[in-house]
Amino acid sequence: MRSSSAVLWDVDGTLVESTNLAYVATNEVLELNDFAPISIEQYKVGCRYTTPERFNDHTGKPTGDKLGQRLGDEFDAMYVKRVSKQTAGLFSGMEQLLRSLALSGHPQGALSNACGDYVRAVMRANEIDEEPAVRVSLFGVALGADEVPAAKPAPDGLLLCCERLCVSPEASVYVGDSPSDGQAARNAGMQSIGVLWGANPEEKLRDHFDVLAEDVPTLITKLRELLGDD
Secondary structure, X not given: OOOOOOEEEOOEXXXXXXXXXXXXXXXXXXXHOOOOOOOXXXXXXXXXXXXXXXHHHHHOOOOXXXXXXXXXXXXXXXXXXXXXXXXXXXXXXXXXXXXXXXXXXXXXXXXXXXXXXXXXXXXXXXXXXXXXXXXXOOOOEEEOHHHOOOOOOOOHHHHHHHHHHOOOHHHOEEXXXXXXXXXXXXXXXXXXXXXXXXXXXXXXXXXXXXXXXXXXXXXXXXXXXXXXXX
16 A cells, blocks of 8 residues: 655755756856856755746846746756766665655655756656556656746645645655755645755755755655654
8 A cells, every 4th residue: 555655855956966967058058148157156056946037046137037938948958858867867875765665655756946857857867767566656746847836935836746646745755955845845734854965055954844864874764754664
C-alpha cells in the first residue's frame, strides 16, 4: 500500500547540481540581448524567483515586465536541451534515497520554480522517472512554475501536487534549498527540510524550515523522523 505521507522535492540545488548549466545559459541569453553578464552570486540570489522574474531582476526591470518573459522563454529553450547527467546530475546518495522512499510506499513529486519541461527533462536524464521494482512512476507528479496557479512561496503548487498524489499536505514533507521553499511548505501546512548543499547558507534558511540537513545521511534521518518511519 502507498502511504498517505508524500515527499515532495525542489529540483535545482536540492536533487541535482545544475548551477553551472543554468548560470552559463543565463549569461548567454543576457549577452545575446546586449545586457551585461551577471556574477554567480547574482545568479544564486535570483534563483528565489521564477525564471521570467529572475531575468527582470538581472536586467533591472520591474516585476511583471514583459522583457523577463521573453528572456525567460529564450533561456528555457536553450537550457532544457542541455540537460543531461553531466549538466544536471543527482547529488551523491540521492538516487538511492529516492528509490528507497518509493519502495517504502511513499509517493513522491517534484515542484520547481523553473519550467515544467526542465523538471521532467531532469527526471528523464537521471533515469528516475520510473521505478520498475514497484511498477509505478518514481515521481507521481513533476511540475514547474509555469504549470501552477502561483509560484513559490505561494502554496498553490505544493497543494496541487498533494491533490494529484492523493495525500495529505499536513502529513507530507517538502525538501528544498531556498527560503521560498520553506515558506511555500509553511503556507501549505506541510513539514519541511532545508538542505545546506544548495544555493543558500544556513543563516538564510534557519527561520524558514522545520529542520535543516547538512548532508544526505542527515536528510535520511530527518525524513524518517518527520514521516514517522521506523
